[in-house]
Amino acid sequence: MPAEATPVIRLEDYRPTDYQIDTVQLDFLLAPKDTRVTSQLALRRRPEAAMGAPLVLDGDGLVLESVALDGRPLAATAYTATPDRLTIHAPPAGPFTLEVVTRLDPGANTALMGLYLSNGVYTTQCEAEGFRRITYFLDRPDVLAVYTTRIEAPSAATVLLSNGNRVQAGPVPGTDRHFAVWHDPFPKPSYLFALVGGDLAAIKDTFRTMSGRTVELGIYCEAGKEERCRYAMDALKRSMRWDEERFGREYDLDVFNIVAVSDFNMGAMENKGLNIFNDKYVLVDPETGTDQDYAGVETVIAHEYFHNWTGNRITCRDWFQLCLKEGLTVFRDQEFSSDMRSRPVKRIADVVALRQHQFPEDAGPLAHPPRPTRYREINNFYTATVYEKGAEICRMLKTVLGEAGFRAGMDLYFERHDGRAATIEDFLASFADATGTDLSQFALWYRQAGTPVVSVRHAYDPASERFTLALRQELPVTPDRLPKHPDHIPIAFGLVGPDGQDLSFRRAAGAEVADGVLHLTTETAEIVFEGVKARPVPSLLRGFSAPVLLRSDLTTEDRLFLIGHDPDPFSRWEAAQSIALAALEAGAAEIAAGGAPSFDPRFAEALGRLAANDELDPAFRALALTLPGEGDVAQAIGKDVDPDAIHAARVALQAAVGRAVAAIATEAAGRNAPAEPYSPDAGNAGRRALRHAAWSLSIAAGEISSDDMRALYETAGNLTDRLAAMRLACHYGLACADDVLAAFLERYRGNPLVIDKWFTVQATIPAHETADRVAALTRHPAFSMKTPNRVYALLRSFASANPVGFNRPDGAGFGLIADMIAEIDPNNPAVAARLATAFRSYAMLEPRRRAAARAALSELAARPKLSRDVSDILHRTLEG
Missing domain, CATH: 2.60.40.1730 (tricorn interacting facor f3 domain)
Structure with a gap:
């Protein structure tokens, strides 16, 4: 090789x-x-x-x-x-x-x-x-x-x-x-x-720092697109103020410039005083940007600005320390977005992204620690593990040390290492020294690959008023084959009583328990809570306090109770996801065996009560009404995965939930209609998300016709609604789909960033025939193999977000992507290598698909003159 x-x-x-x-x-x-x-x-x-x-x-x-x-x-x-x-x-x-x-x-x-x-x-x-x-x-x-x-x-x-x-x-x-x-x-x-x-054209502004200095701000773009930079400028100024208030970090130069370019391999780059951005993370307005685009601009603008201190003023000593700057800065941008928007909704969205991108990476041949110890091509280590898991480690550190301890450690880190190239050890030493905490075990999070599995059993003895939790952590074998040691896993928790309030307890023995956090530091632990007056339902891993897989013995009744009563929003959402995931696993198995799936109606009833509850954030309700993705189900099954069976099970459950809940969700969406004209603020974005969740349930239940969906598309007053209608029309195969696609293309023909969405909608149609559609779209006049955004929109979306199409049983999807990688590689190895990572989970497929994927990979690997970037990915994928 x-x-x-x-x-x-x-x-x-x-x-x-x-x-x-x-x-x-x-x-x-x-x-x-x-x-x-x-x-x-x-x-x-x-x-x-x-x-x-x-x-x-x-x-x-x-x-x-x-x-x-x-x-x-x-x-x-x-x-x-x-x-x-x-x-x-x-x-x-x-x-x-x-x-x-x-x-x-x-x-x-x-x-x-x-x-x-x-x-x-x-x-x-x-x-x-x-x-x-x-x-x-x-x-x-x-x-x-x-x-x-x-x-x-x-x-x-x-x-x-x-x-x-x-x-x-x-x-x-x-x-x-x-x-x-x-x-x-x-x-x-x-x-x-x-x-x-x-x-280039530009918009200009100024920012007055906390010490009274005036900084000249500029955002540069192609002429005629200046007005679409306004939101980015607003996000920049909010980022600068937030970093002063939350971390005491003031900008240091006289100018700060951003340039938006259309051809860029990455999302953006934090170069000192001159950030260069892929224009998709700068240019946005109501006609050409969705709610997700506005949130993306806000996050990426903040991320690159925050690098001025966590990446620029303090950089990494070597590329093995990449998560020192990236994981920490992702954590900072997540905190910023949480403060700008809804913290629970942002947390759920981040966990969804982590599970969709990082957990599969941890479970496959490309698994590596957040701080790897070896590499062949550093460009291939700009991964979800470095970024998203790196951020989770920083979040855990904050949970372990508390708000004040974390801030003290950050202050000492800035003081000690300003103007230096630092290491993970330098970073952790600042927190250890600032708080007097031994972080030697915590440091294992940076050195060990794989996602820990935490198993939990519980019991309650009413006579003694004792509640017992028995926990075990297991770390999977990963491609490095290194021995694993128990992590320090902070588990935020509550003991939810019959009235929905957290029960108090007199004391806890068996592990450190403080401030609502249980610290699991050994392979096994038994924690006994004394003085618990009623049987509780344990709410564990609140706020997703650690990036682990939680396997508990909670019953369906327990989880239904948590959906309706858990004070922690994340845990309420997680309870619903857990029920749905178990139902989808069972449903996929029944379909694969030639049967028909059946689902517990109580789950839909619980979702209906949640949808109707106007005391809850509409954005939260939209997330709770969204079933786990097919990739989540595949990861839960783990081996001999049949993507068609999973898809069929998800369609069936969506229909069952839709029949029970669509009318309730539609009424709730009507009561929570977004304000007009369009505003991208978090509140209105959440109301639109609830509206779209209602559309999804209604169409799954057969309660929206093709004409209805065409009308929703044609009357949409913003791109967010317009795109949602087009996606549903295409993904459910409605008769209006081709007309809607044609109208969308005609409307946005001159806007490449929006046409990218047109490509993505088609690339993710869940059907075997989509591989043929994608092949045809590579010859479309609007597509260019030399433009990273086009490649990501069409080919990467197909390979990474369409399990049915990419994993077509005859291997046509695998062959198509392998051919595209070979075609792109001579011109842009970085883009080709990113596309190649779509094969990372092929080994969990059922035998026919697994053999077809491996054949496509092996044939690609045998081609002459592959770049180092692509060869590295292929080698690790085939041999991992």
């Missing part, structure tokens, strides 16, 4: 570079096919490095023009240059300056890493190892330097931006060119370097 030839990078081999770069001066002469880059590096040998150690700089496909040392050209024998490495054989003993000139072809850079030209705009993406595609460098996160960047370009490129503050700008005498010089006074690693040049 090609991946075998790729060297393995190991955490244990980390050592500092022999040389430190103190300052970097960059000069860019921008041209579409021949950009000239001059870098001047002020270097010095580290004291611990051997005298005369060679200086070895990273490159990636570079064309070298010249090398000079302290102003004098180097003799050809003094260095060795290849496209991927520059070695200076005998650098001076004292500080020295190295000047390197390289030439780039931005227009041909389809990988969208390094410096590239797309739609007339020069853009950079340097994380993780893109800077080495610009110039030779010590391209690693622990080399921090102060950058000054001069950009020169034709005057038609009206905007020239880089990191830091602009210190000079003007025309180049005697030419039709101009220049700008930017200086960033804060040392940063090369992955945070950024440059943008092009004819």
Whole structure:
């Protein structure tokens, strides 16, 4: 397999570079096919490095023009240059300056890493190892330097931006060119370097910091799209204020700029003072953005801004520490969004995302710890485990230490490590030292792969008024085959009494119990609560206080009780999900055996009472009325999964619930109608979500006709309602579906971000024939294999969010995606590798599908000249 030839990078081999770069001066002469880059590096040998150690700089496909040392050209024998490495054989003993000139072809850079030209705009993406595609460098996160960047370009490129503050700008005498010089006074690693040049429009604003400084804010985009940046600017200002209030973090430069570009591999990038965004996370308005788009813009704007302190001012020492900046910053953006919107609803949404993306990763061949110890290709470790599980670890840390202890640890972390490249150990030590807490066991969360399973049994003795919980934690075997040790699992809980109120207890023995949290630190534990006056129903893992799988002996009656009475919103939702999940597992088994599923009517009755309860947040009710996804059911079954049986069981349960609840939900939605005109605020978004949940139940019950759905589409006053109607029409195969699709395409033909949604709706139609539809759509004029957003909208949506279509029994879905990966890989390996992760759970499929998926993977792996990115994913998927 090609991946075998790729060297393995190991955490244990980390050592500092022999040389430190103190300052970097960059000069860019921008041209579409021949950009000239001059870098001047002020270097010095580290004291611990051997005298005369060679200086070895990273490159990636570079064309070298010249090398000079302290102003004098180097003799050809003094260095060795290849496209991927520059070695200076005998650098001076004292500080020295190295000047390197390289030439780039931005227009041909389809990988969208390094410096590239797309739609007339020069853009950079340097994380993780893109800077080495610009110039030779010590391209690693622990080399921090102060950058000054001069950009020169034709005057038609009206905007020239880089990191830091602009210190000079003007025309180049005697030419039709101009220049700008930017200086960033804060040392940063090369992955945070950024440059943008092009004819861009902007909206401007200012922000007054808590110390009274005025910061100039700018959001740049294609001309004509400025008004769609207004919400992003509002979200930015709210993020800046929130970070001051919650974490005491003030912005440090005189300017903060955001640029929205249409071709970008990632969601956004936190480059110091110059965030570059995929435009889908900036451009939004009622006509072209949904409620989910508004929430996404708010979250991603906040995430990248929060990186200014958790990622930029303090960066990671090496890429093994990636979750130090990403997990922590995801936690911070989740907290921000919770404060801006509904905290319970946001928490449920985050848990749904975790279970859909991270839990399958943990359960498959691509499982890895949040802080891995080895990798072949770092781009493949920008994963749900690093981001979402990393955030859950930070949340658990806050639960363990309490609000005050967590803030004290964060303050000490900022104080100790500002301007440094830190490690997970540095991070945890700040909290341990600030609170006097031993976190050595807690640190296992960063080192162990897999999702722990916590099993719970309970018993109540009315005579002694004792309630007992018996707990066991088990950690699964993962591809690394390393031995596992018990985690420190904080389990938030309550003992819900017959009246729906939490019962008090005199004391608890057998494990640490404090402030509503049970701390499970051993493989098994028995906790005895004394002085419990009535039989309680235990409400466990409130707020999803730990990223574990909970297996309890609660009965259906217990869970029905919690749906109606648990004071914790998450636990009420979880009780409903647990009943539905068990019903879907059983229903899928019955269908696979040739029978018909049957469901407990009490579940629908409980959902009906919940739907009718106007004291509950409409957004919460919408989530509670949504059944677990088919991927959730597959994960629960675990092996020999038949996606068609799961889909049939879910359709049947949806219909059964719909017949009992649709009218109630429709009436509730009518009582909670959103305000007009459209507003994206959380309250109105929740009311629309409840409306759409009612539509879903009604159509599943056969109570909405094709004409009804066409009318809902045509009378929709915003994209959120319009898209919901189109999705239901297509996914339920209504006669109006083709007409609605055609009308949607005609209406939004000139807006690529909305057309992406048109592709996604079709890619996720749950039918075997969808593979053929997707293949045809790859030839549609609006589709481009070179545009990441199009690939994600069509191909990744099909492969990752359509279990029926992708897992077609004859293997056609697998073959289609394997062919697409092979086609994309030569131009954009990062996008191809992300698409390849869709195969991560193939081993749990039933034998016929499993064999077909493996055959497609093996055939793909045998193709010549696969990128390192794709080879790494294929190797781990096939061998894991």
